[in-house]
Amino acid sequence: MSKKLKVGVIGLGGIANTHMPGWIDSDYTEVVAGCDVVESTMSTWRDKYGIDRVTNRAADLIDDPSIDILDLCVPNNYHAPLAIAAMKAGKHVLCEKPLAPNPALIRDMIAARDASGKMLMAAQHFRFTSSAKTMKAEIDSGVLGDIYHARSWMLRRAAAPTRPGFILKDQATGGATIDIGVHILDLTLWFMGNPKPVSVTGVARTELAHKPGTFSIWGGNIPKEMDVEEFATAFVRFENGSTLILEVSWLLHHKTDGEDMQMWLYGTEGGIHWPQNAVYHTDLVAQKHVDRLLTDNLELKEAHAQECIEFAEAILQGKPSPVPAEHSLQVLTILDAVYTSQQTGREVLLA
Ligand SMILES: NC(=O)c1ccc[n+]([C@@H]2O[C@H](COP(=O)([O-])OP(=O)(O)OC[C@H]3O[C@@H](n4cnc5c(N)ncnc54)[C@H](O)[C@@H]3O)[C@@H](O)[C@H]2O)c1
Numbered sequence: 078m079s080k081k082l083k084v085g086v087i088g089l090g091g092i093a094n095t096h097m098p099g100w101i102d103s104d105y106t107e108v109v110a111g112c113d114v115v116e117s118t119m120s121t122w123r124d125k126y127g128i129d130r131v132t133n134r135a136a137d138l139i140d141d142p143s144i145d146i147l148d149l150c151v152p153n154n155y156h157a158p159l160a161i162a163a164m165k166a167g168k169h170v171l172c173e174k175p176l177a178p179n180p181a182l183i184r185d186m187i188a189a190r191d192a193s194g195k196m197l198m199a200a201q202h203f204r205f206t207s208s209a210k211t212m213k214a215e216i217d218s219g220v221l222g223d224i225y226h227a228r229s230w231m232l233r234r235a236a237a238p239t240r241p242g243f244i245l246k247d248q249a250t251g252g253a254t255i256d257i258g259v260h261i262l263d264l265t266l267w268f269m270g271n272p273k274p275v276s277v278t279g280v281a282r283t284e285l286a287h288k289p290g291t292f293s294i295w296g297g298n299i300p301k302e303m304d305v306e307e308f309a310t311a312f313v314r315f316e317n318g319s320t321l322i323l324e325v326s327w328l329l330h331h332k333t334d335g336e337d338m339q340m341w342l343y344g345t346e347g348g349i350h351w352p353q354n355a356v357y358h359t360d361l362v363a364q365k366h367v368d369r370l371l372t373d374n375l376e377l378k379e380a381h382a383q384e385c386i387e388f389a390e391a392i393l394q395g396k397p398s399p400v401p402a403e404h405s406l407q408v409l410t411i412l413d414a415v416y417t418s419q420q421t422g423r424e425v426l427l428a
Contacts, residue, residue: 080107081145082169082389085138087159088151089113089122089131090242092173092381096148096200097126099385102378106146106389112138135159139166146389149173152242153249157182164193171388173200175259176405178250179413183406190402198388198398199405201263205383208352209264211373215356216268221344223319224269229340230324231261236335237286237293237307237327244303252305254281255412258325263400263408265321265340268351271404272315278424279311279415285328294335299328311415 084100086093089111100106110130113119119131138144139162147163149156149172157177160170164186176199177183190197203209216224242248243256266272285291286299286307293299307328313321331337340351347358354371377383387399414425 082106083144084108084146085110085144086148087112087135089118093150095381096385099382103386103389139163153178160186161189164189164195169196171198175255180410187402196392196398197402198400201400202380202384203264205380207373207375207377211371212351220347222346224342224344225319226343227265227321229261229265231257231338232326232329232331233336234331234333235294239293246304253307253325253327254309258412272317274411275316276314276426277414279418281306281309281415281419283307309415
């Protein structure tokens with residue numbers, strides 16, 4: 078039986094392959110075409126999935142009225158123009174993260190979404206893990222009281238991507254700040270209930286990448302052409318009085334074999350640690366600490382696949398986007414202010 082929603086994938090490299098199992102497993106979607114500007118990538122994808130319709134022109138998919146969803150898996154700087162053209166052509170858009178590399182472009186995408194009535198979602202796959210869904214439900218039950226502080230980080234040791242789409246400003250805009258900062262910040266804000274940010278003090282810099290011999294565990298030395306930052310830190314204040322300390326790096330002399338991604342939230346009634354999924358309370362009557370570990374055993378697909386499945390379900394069931402573009406706008410507003418704060422050496426006040 079033919080499935081209801083026809084999907085076209087633009088950009089057939091690394092991340093596109095993690096989306097494919099979701100489109101294939103979904104009861105509602107069928108991938109009908111792919112696009113990439115590199116001939117060999119296109120033919121590898123065509124042969125792997127047995128989808129004959131491939132092209133090197135994104136417009137071929139955007140202009141095709143039989144396609145319902147465009148899945149954008151291209152480098153950061155192509156997200157906004159392709160998404161806007163796709164929504165204008167009446168497509169729903171699932172777009173890899175960051176939704177766009179700056180907030181102005183996300184505002185343009187939201188305007189195109191509203192004008193078209195289509196769904197727009199950033200592929201923030203960490204939201205679709207069992208551990209994150211379980212922790213989000215626990216926090217939303219109110220057990221933390223008022224959340225007044227968060228600490229979160231995503232730190233890698235010698236684990237910088239080396240592909241042009243990540244390390245060249247003209248394709249990526251920024252480095253670790255928007256590449257991995259977008260993951261941990263999206264999750265942190267979501268857990269906090271997306272309070273409105275009001276000010277950001279940040280630093281975004283490169284210290285190790287250009288030292289002779291600096292390598293990535295994913296293969297080879299860091300290309301000398303890399304012109305984006307490897308490290309960022311920020312202090313964020315929110316309208317409700319809460320605060321956040323954020324740290325991200327692709328290259329840090331940090332104790333980890335690959336990646337250390339953590340979040341701590343502190344509230345008036347309790348605290349949490351993710352991804353360990355521990356909850357900490359203090360029993361003031363019994364005068365003792367009460368610690369719990371949540372059980373997270375939701376039966377979900379791998380997170381990238383799960384996000385595709387839930388995106389399609391939301392379209393067909395008329396539900397809101399599982400990751401509202403307004404949340405992505407908030408994330409990029411903070412990360413963009415980190416860059417501004419780096420340039421000015423000052424705190425940035427957000428409108
Ligand atoms: N969610 C995650 O965990 C995750 C992980 C990796 C990458 N990403 C995101 O996915 C996007 C792509 O990253 P990747 O790792 O797949 O990179 P990649 O380099 O492996 O693949 C990108 C592909 O896009 C193609 N491409 C470039 N410009 C194009 C255009 N104009 N039209 C059609 N094809 C084009 C390239 O030839 C390449 O095959 C980036 O935005 C990145 O931030 C997300």
